[in-house]
Amino acid sequence: MTVAARLIDIVIADDHPLFRKGLHDVIEAEENLNIIGEAGDGATAYQLITTHKPQVAVLDIDMPEMNGLDLSEQLFKEKSSTGVIILTMYDDEALFNRAMDLGVTGYVLKDSAADDIVQGIETVAHGGYFLSPTLAGHAIKKNASFKEKQEERLGLMQLTPSERKILTMIAKEMTSAEIGNALHISPRTVEHHRSNIIGKLGLSGQYALVRFALQHREDL
Secondary structure: OOOOOOOEEEEEEOOOHHHHHHHHHHHHOOOOEEEEEEEOOHHHHHHHHHHHOOOEEEEEOOOOOOOHHHHHHHHHHOOOOOEEEEEEOOOOHHHHHHHHHHOOOEEEEHHHHHHHHHHHHHHHHOOOOEEOHHHHHHHHHHHHHHHHHHHHHHHHHOOOHHHHHHHHHHHOOOOHHHHHHHHOOOHHHHHHHHHHHHHHHOOOOHHHHHHHHHHOHHHO
8 A cells, every 4th residue: 555645735826827827737737736825916825825834835026016035035034934936937147146045945937837846846845945957057156156255254254353444444445555544553564464464365466455345345
């Protein structure tokens, strides 16, 4: 005797009825997938998710009343246990990055939804992450960006209080002479500090130092 697979409860939300119907048919063709609610806008989807607590919510990124990303953000703030898959017709890196920053666990392009959605739901329901294969390039860039930011934070942590203060002044576009006057040290000492900062941050020169300071002024 075989044990039946545990049903995965799902809410789907998309403001295009024909697309939603097609998605419904693909999902319901699988014996272990169970759609417990459908919505054409974000507010209704939110009510369905908070009431029924499905394992997975499949959300269109662009819906009236509350879009998929804003809805995802609200669910994560409330520590919802529902895994979120974002549906989008846009192969847009900025939208992808925002979704990943929010903690979305699935990201599926509508063009490939018929092929990807079942695997995506099953993966997310079991605690995994799923991306449409065509989005692999965005994921690689996102990972590289994350690693770069981590390295930059580690570099900042290595700076002494004096070096951090000087970096803050560089971010204000002050010259070595102006920094020296403000800190009552010689311009030569400022230049020595600048060289130390460049070394600790792994930068390639004075121009790179100024650019780094301007880009990270809010972190200083």
